[in-house]
Amino acid sequence: MKKDLRVSLGQVGDYEIRLLKVFEAVVESGGFSAAESELSIGRSTISTHIANLEERLDLKLCRRGRGGFSLTEEGVEVYELMKGLFSAIEGFRAGVNALHVRLTGELRIIVSDAICMDPQSRLPDAIARFSDAAPEVNVLLDVKALNDIERMVLNDEADIGLIPFHRQLSGLNYSSLYADHFHLYCSRTHPLYDAEPSDDLQDKVLASKVVHAGIHTSPEVGSQLADMNKAAISYFYEARLAMILSGAYVGFMPDAYVESQVATGELKPLIPEIKHYSLEIAAITRTHGRANRPRDLFLQMLNQLTQTDLN
Structure with missing residues (x-):
């Protein structure tokens, strides 16, 4: 029967992360000796770290002896869980770092007839919020015919299109506004x-x-x-x-x-x-393409404004 890790482990802090990093190096190097050069520490110290980790988890993670190094069933599962944990930490770090990157460049918004001044669109309010949040982004706003807007978004000539929803084209994402x-x-x-x-x-x-x-x-x-x-x-x-x-x-x-x-x-x-x-009325964007933080931020603000009105 598998042990309940939540009961055995408790909180995961810096100490546990350091031990898991040692465990990661040992597994991916194929053993204690092979991990020495990777970690720049001796085999006895590595052995102590793994023993401490096993004690913290209350689990046997690996076997070492004449038969060589191998993971136990619990060790395999802990390794997979550990990789997910490290991935989440890295995603968090990248997300926070991205918040400090200044938004620059151009945001191209093309709208169908009458949407600009439709009070339900909240377009002026969204532009005001976006201008405050991303003052260095140049905004291009224009009015085109329906088919032209679809073509321009598909061809990456526009970042966002606001149109009456009348069909679903391959290559476009649709977000209903009002x-x-x-x-x-x-x-x-x-x-x-x-x-x-x-x-x-x-x-x-x-x-x-x-x-x-x-x-x-x-x-x-x-x-x-x-x-x-x-x-x-x-x-x-x-x-x-x-x-x-x-x-x-x-x-x-x-x-x-x-x-x-x-x-x-x-x-x-x-x-x-x-x-x-x-x-x-829907906002359309390309399904595939490069990351576009100004576009994503503006869409988030526009959705928040229009959905608030609906509620």
Whole structure:
């Protein structure tokens, strides 16, 4: 029956670490004599250290005699546990040392339309925190079309992309941040703005000319547009909003983006109980590539901010 090391050993301090280092050298050298040159100490001293370690562990670790040096079953297990301990210590040391390395270089963030000023994105807050934590990192922030963002991140032309989640590409990591909610809007000058609820209102809405992004973003969006009169294409929200404000078109817009126009009565949602959908907003990064501490720090801050809002 194996002994309970937690009861026998107690705390592991510098003394135990030194004894384990001797044990490591003996095992990897193949015996006491062979370890003398490695440790620069005599065989009798090595023997004393191993005896002390065995006493501390209350275990027999090795056999030595005419048959040569060999490990006991417990010695093999202690050796494996010891390697894990040394690896953890080294990982801790490397991590602490990395904290003292200054963050420099460039952080390239490319976002999809309207995310920059979406209050749910918390992007300005994340940039402010990052600027305080890494003042020597130059931040590049730009807006691109959805497919361009995916391509740029995959090609290492951008470190982070913020996009509506619409598909999962090989080579990209996805981190969900929050959801944008959309309704179908018309402007004050559209014929349906003052329309009263009626049996044929839905038919009139479906017959109205709708402006849309012109790309497939999700099955839910496709389903909402499938029965509509798709008469115009405008990818970016700013341009799409202008088309809707013209009074000639209706169109889906993020509720947060048009909040001020709804508050002033310039826009109103049409049959909101039917015409609505949600889009998950995700941060994308390359699956493989060099270590990038500025990217990882910014993502950590962005996730903390958006997840705090969700909770």
